[in-house]
Amino acid sequence: KAGVTQTPRYLIKTRGQQVTLSCSPISGHRSVSWYQQTPGQGLQFLFEYFSETQRNKGNFPGRFSGRQFSNSRSEMNVSTLELGDSALYLCASSLEGGSQYFGPGTRLTVL
Amino acid sequence: QKEVEQNSGPLSVPEGAIASLNCTYSDRGSQSFFWYRQYSGKSPELIMFIYSNGDKEDGRFTAQLNKASQYVSLLIRDSQPSDSATYLCAVKESGNTGKLIFGQGTTLQVKP
Numbered sequence: 001k002a003g004v005t006q007t008p009r010y011l012i013k014t015r016g017q018q019v020t021l022s023c024s025p026i027s028g029h030r031s032v033s034w035y036q037q038t039p040g041q042g043l044q045f046l047f048e049y050f051s052e053t054q055r056n057k058g059n060f061p062g063r064f065s066g067r068q069f070s071n072s073r074s075e076m077n078v079s080t081l082e083l084g085d086s087a088l089y090l091c092a093s094s095l096e097g098g099s100q101y102f103g104p105g106t107r108l109t110v111l
Numbered sequence: 112q113k114e115v116e117q118n119s120g121p122l123s124v125p126e127g128a129i130a131s132l133n134c135t136y137s138d139r140g141s142q143s144f145f146w147y148r149q150y151s152g153k154s155p156e157l158i159m160f161i162y163s164n165g166d167k168e169d170g171r172f173t174a175q176l177n178k179a180s181q182y183v184s185l186l187i188r189d190s191q192p193s194d195s196a197t198y199l200c201a202v203k204e205s206g207n208t209g210k211l212i213f214g215q216g217t218t219l220q221v222k223p
Contacts, residue, residue: 050209094209102155
C-alpha cells in the first residue's frame with residue numbers, strides 16, 4: 001500500500017506571500033492531521049480533518065488554514081508568510097482513531 | 112497546557128546494549144501512546160503504540176506503560192548503529208480528537 005504523499009517537498013517563499021501544501025493519505029484513511037516541526041518548538045499540531053470536516057485545531061493564528069476533499073486529500077494554506085513560518089510541515093493519515101502515519105513532509109523556507 | 116516530557120539526550124549506548132528511553136505526560140485522560148523514530152532529515156516513522164498498562168513487545172522493541180505514574184518507556188534490545196536517531200514520544204490528547212502531543216525527542220547514539 002502506498003504511503004502518505006506530500007507535495008511539494010521543498011518550497012522557498014518570501015515574506016508576505018502565501019503557500020498551499022498538499023497531502024494525499026494512505027488509501028482508505030479518512031483522517032488527516034497536519035503538524036509543524038521546528039528545531040525550537042518541536043512537533044506541534046495544526047489541525048485534524050475527517051470526512052471533509054475540521055475536527056480539531058491547534059494554537060496557530062488564523063493565517064493557517066486547511067481543508068479536506070471528498071477523496072480525503074487535504075491541503076493547508078498559510079497566508080501572509082512570516083520568517084517564523086519556516087519549518088517542516090508534516091501530514092499524517094490514519095483510520096479513525098488509529099495510529100497516525102506521516103508523509104515525507106514539505107520543507108518551507110521563508111526569506 | 113498538556114505536556115509530554117522527554118530527556119533530550121544524547122543517550123549513548125554501545126552496540127548490543129539495551130537502550131532505555133523515557134517519557135512522562137500530564138494528560139491523565141490520555142489512552143493512546145506512541146513512539147516514533149526520526150532520522151535526521153526524514154519524517155517520523157511509527158515504531159510502537161501501546162494502549163494498556165504493562166509491556167508490549169515487537170521484535171527488539173518493548174514499550175512499557177504505567178498510567179498511574181503517567182509514564183511511558185521504550186526499550187531497544189541489542190541496539191544497532193542503525194538505531195541511532197531521535198525517538199519521539201507522542202500522546203493522543205484525551206477526548207474525541209486525533210491530536211498528538213509530542214515530546215521534544217531523545218537523541219540516541221549507538222556506538223559500534
